[in-house]
Amino acid sequence: IVLRCPPEYESMNIVIPIGQKRFYYNRKINCLPAEGFIQYGDTREELRPNDSLGSLDWGRGVWKYSSYWNWASASGFLPDGRTAGLNLGCGFGDTSAATENCFILDGRIHKLEQVKFGYGPRNYMQPWKFTDSEGRLDLDFTPFKERLARTDLVVITSEVHQMFGRYSGHVMTDNGETLELNGLVGFAEEHRARW
Numbered sequence: 473i474v475l476r477c478p479p480e481y482e483s484m485n486i487v488i489p490i491g492q493k494r495f496y497y498n499r500k501i502n503c504l505p506a507e508g509f510i511q512y513g514d515t516r517e518e519l520r521p522n523d524s525l526g527s528l529d530w531g532r533g534v535w536k537y538s539s540y541w542n543w544a545s546a547s548g549f550l551p552d553g554r555t556a557g558l559n560l561g562c563g564f565g566d567t568s569a570a571t572e573n574c575f576i577l578d579g580r581i582h583k584l585e586q587v588k589f590g591y592g593p594r595n596y597m598q599p600w601k602f603t604d605s606e607g608r609l610d611l612d613f614t615p616f617k618e619r620l621a622r623t624d625l626v627v628i629t630s631e632v633h634q635m636f637g638r639y640s641g642h643v644m645t646d647n648g649e650t651l652e653l654n655g656l657v658g659f660a661e662e663h664r665a666r667w
Contacts, residue, residue: 473506473507473508473509473510473519473526474506474507474508475504475505475506475526475528476504476505476507476521477501477504478505478579480579481501481503481504481579482576482579482580482581483499483500483501483581484498484499484500484501484559484572484574484581485498485499486498486570486571486572488564488565488566488567488570488572489565489566490533490534490535490536490564490565490566491536493534494533494534494535494536494565495533495534495565496531496532496533496535496564496565497531497532497533498529498530498531498572499528499529499530499531500527500528500529500530500545500559500572501527501528502525502527502545502546502547502557502558502559502576503525503527503547503548503555503556503557503576503578503579504525504526504527504528504547505521505522505524505525506519506521506524506525506526507519507520507521507524523549525547525548525549525555525557526547527545527547527557529545535667537666537667538665538666539564539663539664539665539666539667540563540564540662540663540664540665541561541562541563541564541662541663542560542561542562542563542589542660542661542662542663543560543561543660543661543663544558544559544560544561544589544602544613544658544659544660544661545557545558545559545560545658545659546558546639546656546657546658546659547576547658548656548657548658550651550653554577554578555576555577555578555579556575556576556577556651556653556656557575557576557577558574558575558576558611558639558643558656558658559572559573559574559576560572560573560584560587560589560602560660561573561587562586562587562588562589567586571584571585571586571587573585573586573587573604573609575609575643575645577645577651582643582645582646583646584604584606584608584609584643585604585605585606586604586605587602587603587604587605587609588601588602588603588604588605589602589660590602590603591660591662593662596615596618596633596635596662597615597618597635598615599612599613599614599615600612600613600615600635600637600660601613602639602641607644608643608644609641609642609643609644610641610642610643611639611640611641611642611643611653612639612640612641613635613637613638613639613658613660614637614638614640615635615636615637615660616636616637616638617635617636617637618633618634618635618636619632619633619634619635619636620632620633620634621634627666628666628667629664629665629666629667630663630664630665630666630667631663631664631665632661632662632663633661633662633663634659634660634661635659635660635661636657636658636659637657637658637659637660638655638656638657638658639653639655639656639657639658640653640654640655640656641653
């Protein structure tokens with residue numbers, strides 16, 4: 473799979489402080505045109521840039537030994553053909569000054585403030601709810617598949633509940649346009665780690 477980043481596309485970039493001596497740097501780009509194929513057994517799915525999108529996520533930092541975060545992301549097409557993406561996160565470091573939360577429309581970032589992840593940690597397959605502190609984001613997320621990844625090496629552990637599903641609801645752009653999302657495919661996750 474080849475992802476191409478058009479020169480006019482914007483990316484989400486942030487450095488989040490974690491206490492006095494730790495940090496997390498992150499860069500994410502959604503809605504990148506994808507080309508290539510995916511093959512599983514005898515089934516081959518061709519990916520074409522006019523109907524296939526991907527995302528990239530880079531991160532570096534010095535974390536605390538015990539970490540926890542939520543992350544949600546999606547990339548897709550609106551009925552009018554424009555691309556629409558989400559990047560939402562919380563729980564990792566001090567986000568009082570800035571967040572990674574944004575909506576992406578045709579490669580342009582529309583900044584969102586604090587976002588609340590509403591879900592039941594005892595049943596991740598139940599619907600999730602996403603709202604922001606300014607009333608610009610109100611989304612329901614309906615999972616259809618859970619990916620569970622566990623690592624337990626006693627002193628190093630990781631448990632990720634990554635739910636794949638569909639986002640529906642509305643989001644408002646920086647210029648005040650309200651967009652309805654209806655079944656935008658993406659994921660939402662909870663990650664707990666000691667490393």
